[in-house]
Amino acid sequence: xPTVTIRPFRAKDLSPxxxxxxxxLFKDPITEExxxxxxxxxxxxxxxxxxxxxxxxxIVGFLQAIVRKYPLGSLGVQPQTGWITAFFVHPxxxxxxxxxxxxxxxxxxxxxxxxxxxxxxxxxPYYIFPGVDVDYREGLxxxxxxxxxxxxxxxxxxxxxxxxxxxxxxxxxxxxLQQEGYEVRMFAREDTLPLLAFAEAHFPQWQPSLREGxxxxxxxxxxxxxxxxxxxxxxWQNPHNDPPAGAPCRFGPFGVRDDLRSRGIGAVLFYTLIxxxxxxxxxxxxxxxxxxxxxxxxxxxxxxxxRRFRLYKRRL
Numbered sequence: 001x002p003t004v005t006i007r008p009f010r011a012k013d014l015s016p017x018x019x020x021x022x023x024x025l026f027k028d029p030i031t032e033e034x035x036x037x038x039x040x041x042x043x044x045x046x047x048x049x050x051x052x053x054x055x056x057x058x059i060v061g062f063l064q065a066i067v068r069k070y071p072l073g074s075l076g077v078q079p080q081t082g083w084i085t086a087f088f089v090h091p092x093x094x095x096x097x098x099x100x101x102x103x104x105x106x107x108x109x110x111x112x113x114x115x116x117x118x119x120x121x122x123x124x125p126y127y128i129f130p131g132v133d134v135d136y137r138e139g140l141x142x143x144x145x146x147x148x149x150x151x152x153x154x155x156x157x158x159x160x161x162x163x164x165x166x167x168x169x170x171x172x173x174x175x176x177l178q179q180e181g182y183e184v185r186m187f188a189r190e191d192t193l194p195l196l197a198f199a200e201a202h203f204p205q206w207q208p209s210l211r212e213g214x215x216x217x218x219x220x221x222x223x224x225x226x227x228x229x230x231x232x233x234x235x236w237q238n239p240h241n242d243p244p245a246g247a248p249c250r251f252g253p254f255g256v257r258d259d260l261r262s263r264g265i266g267a268v269l270f271y272t273l274i275x276x277x278x279x280x281x282x283x284x285x286x287x288x289x290x291x292x293x294x295x296x297x298x299x300x301x302x303x304x305x306x307r308r309f310r311l312y313k314r315r316l
Contacts, residue, residue: 002055004098006105009050009062014040016059017052024088027133027307037243038126044069049109053089053098061098063087065106067113072124074204082110082316083123087139099142111316120148120312125209125240130154130289131309143312152311155295157303158286161278164302166271173264177224182231182265184272187221191230195223198230198257206253209240216244222273224256224265232256234269236277241288251287270301 009017018032039045044066053061064085068077084106089099110118120143121127131154132139144150166174174184187195192214199207210221213235220236234254237246251273256266274285286306290298 004053004055004060004093004096004101006051006053006101008047009052010047013052013059017062020059020062020090021086021088024091025086025136027135028128030128034242038128039064041243042066042126046109049106051102051105051109053093053102055093060093061087061089061102063099063102063106065109065118066123067110067115072205073207074200079114080116082113082115082118084118084120085123085127086121094138100146103142103146107314107316116316118148118314118316120314122152122311124205125212127241127288129309130156131311134308134310140310143314146314148312148314150310151313152291154289154291154309154311155305156286156288156307156309157290157298158284158306159301159303161274161283161285164271164274164278166268166275170264170267170271174268177264177268180226182224182226184222184224184268186276187219187223187233189219191223194230195221195233198233199255202257203253203255206255209238209253210235212240212243213238213246218246220277222269222276224269230257231260232265232269234273236273236282249282249284249286251285266297267301 014032014036018030018035021035022029039050046066049065049067051063051065052059064087065082066085067082071077084103087099087102089102107118121129121131131152132143134140196207196211199210216239218235218237218239222234223230224232232255235252237248237250238253239246241247242250254266254269256269285303
């Protein structure tokens, strides 16, 4: 059996790593350009954590372990947490401890950065998947055999937009909200500082996303306000998750102030945005991560689950 070397990523590895990715991760094809943008251009990228398994000059495996070098809004650098964002081994080279060696090297990298826990996945903003797709059965078994436990089961959702309009009960609720002084409208430049402050206070994980979206001139944002105060927002195709232009038809971020939920504000925002984007030619809506209490909202709105994932965690 040829000797397998585990080493850091090198510039010339881009093409063979992407080719192997597309052979192994059959539900998540990626181009070299997209890999370059989401991995190599990530400010937190560290070649020492981007690990390649090589045998006789051929790449037979890859794993990325990463930590934050730069803060993500008020979440900071999350000094206890590291992430395993992607891993795969050539189908012909499995059951040969290559995955184990890659993982051990990745976890050692995280320990060397002072991390005490590893998540797979959940790394923002450049996650391609929120966890391991349940159809990657070998990957699930591999993580569980190596001490990872499932801590969440997020889903991806989507819906066709042909013929979708604001339902009459939502329209009636919108009229009632207007009577209470609420306004639902498009973002304007003078909303910049109030929106960023609102996100920092209520959705700190999304504040950098909003800021970067605005920096890329993505102002496709619907706001709900009352008395000049922002109550919620919804954005279309924010480029932060998938720069430079955002993924086509991707919905979000989207949020309503916690104490104002269950009043129908979110539904009004959701359908107002749909009416706008369908008027501009959009025919589908999707997002990569939903779970918990927001799942029922999306199901009522007509979204259907397109993929299921498991989010894993391990103490180091």
